[in-house]
Amino acid sequence: MNLSIFFEPLSEDAFATLNKPRTLGSYISRFVSKFPDWRAADIAILGVNETRGRHSEEAAEEAPEAAQAPARLVRRKLYGLNKGTGRCQVVDLGNLRPGITLEDTHLRLKEIVEVLISHNTIPVIIGGSHDLEYGQYMGYEHLERVVNMVTVDSSVDMTEDTDAAPNKRQLRQILMHEPNYLFSLSQIGYQSYFVEPEVMATFEKMHFEAYRVGEVHRSVQEIEPVVRVADLLTFDVSAIRHQDAPASEPANPFGLTGEEACQLCWYAGLNDNLTSLGIYEYNPALDDRELTAMTVATMIWYFVEGFYHRKNETDFNSRHFTKYAVAFAADNPDRMIFYKSRSSEKWWLEVDPMSPDKGSRIVPCSYEDYLQATKGEVPNRWIMTQARIG
Structure with missing residues (x-):
């Protein structure tokens, strides 16, 4: 063109x-x-x-x-x-x-x-x-x-x-x-x-x-x-x-x-x-x-x-990421998955949909979101993303 x-x-x-x-x-x-x-x-x-x-x-x-x-x-x-x-x-x-x-x-x-x-x-x-x-x-x-x-x-x-x-x-x-x-x-x-x-x-x-x-x-x-x-x-x-x-x-x-x-x-x-x-x-x-x-x-x-300082951090299954699974109460089988880049130390959060026919999404988050989850609280970013996924 x-x-x-x-x-x-x-x-x-x-x-x-x-x-x-x-x-x-x-x-x-x-x-x-x-x-x-x-x-x-x-x-x-x-x-x-x-x-x-x-x-x-x-x-x-x-x-x-x-x-x-x-x-x-x-x-x-x-x-x-x-x-x-x-x-x-x-x-x-x-x-x-x-x-x-x-x-x-x-x-x-x-x-x-x-x-x-x-x-x-x-x-x-x-x-x-x-x-x-x-x-x-x-x-x-x-x-x-x-x-x-x-x-x-x-x-x-x-x-x-x-x-x-x-x-x-x-x-x-x-x-x-x-x-x-x-x-x-x-x-x-x-x-x-x-x-x-x-x-x-x-x-x-x-x-x-x-x-x-x-x-x-x-x-x-x-x-x-x-x-x-x-x-x-x-x-x-x-x-x-x-x-x-x-x-x-x-x-x-x-x-x-x-x-x-x-x-x-x-x-x-x-x-x-x-x-x-x-x-x-x-x-x-x-x-x-x-x-x-x-x-x-x-x-x-x-x-x-x-x-020009981008790190191409898009493959969360690669060795460049550390995966964290945060469990909730002992009687609650649910858990929340986080990913941390070993290079930039940035965090991402995996959000599961409410509907079983829709896939999960991995969205950016902060270390504070991770700390909130370790205390048994659901981060607002997780709630908002799940509501949009449906």
Whole structure:
């Protein structure tokens, strides 16, 4: 497939000074005059300068184009960072040409994501409004299997208000999409005063997981298993506090720190199953000192670095794992199976289905889940996963 017809090339003048030795700018092959060989790449960066999703339908028709492309400043910061310790098979495809309508852009993004992940190239999307995650999600439809999605956001974009802007209701679109191939949805970093109680009730009813920003502050390490389960991850810049990322609306004084955002992206890069990353809602018009561009660029740097430290921990019957069977009371024949990687020391949990005609699933967990089981308590992660399996 000729992907180049979907993309606008980058300006050579804008990035010519960023090819210093040992910086990412000298390693990333980018679309200037010749489209890069994305099939040979591990990661493909693409900008999506689509912001109509921030407005209601009526306002979107009148909304002017962004004064600056969101991805441009991020690229300038990213290319200037020193390369990490691993390989760097990364390409920059340029900016996706927006469709005539917002829905057209979603469908274009779907097609691009589908093609890239089919060739084992991970798309890293720099947006653009958060509703673009709907296009990112639709790119998994061809897999004909269920997928796990994780989103980092200060609010839960699942309102029933049909007059709301598209970037406030895309999760509802995902839930209602046919065919339905969403197995799990986890939300990280939400703040209760931004979320309607009815929305959280829906989350609980569907056995989805949600973690407040305070839980991330308390222990970002305990959030790692949540990220490790994801096939795709989306990140709304407004989840980061204003001090570290001021270029988003509304301003958020109590969000994640920039360091926590980078830590989550590092976990995402390490995740053997994750095949796409989208970072949305960066507004360059609000980034006077380019602080947010630097934060987003650093997040991508950590994701790339994490990717090149993946350990391919997927064969739980291999000698690289230690298996633990935790028995309950003497009169209870049930037991819980855990796996621990001898290399990374990460933990997984085997969950049996309630229905005998369905297979078990092995899901990421934490050492705390294992300790809880040794005390005779069933971890909440086990309960939630079994409820989704059925």
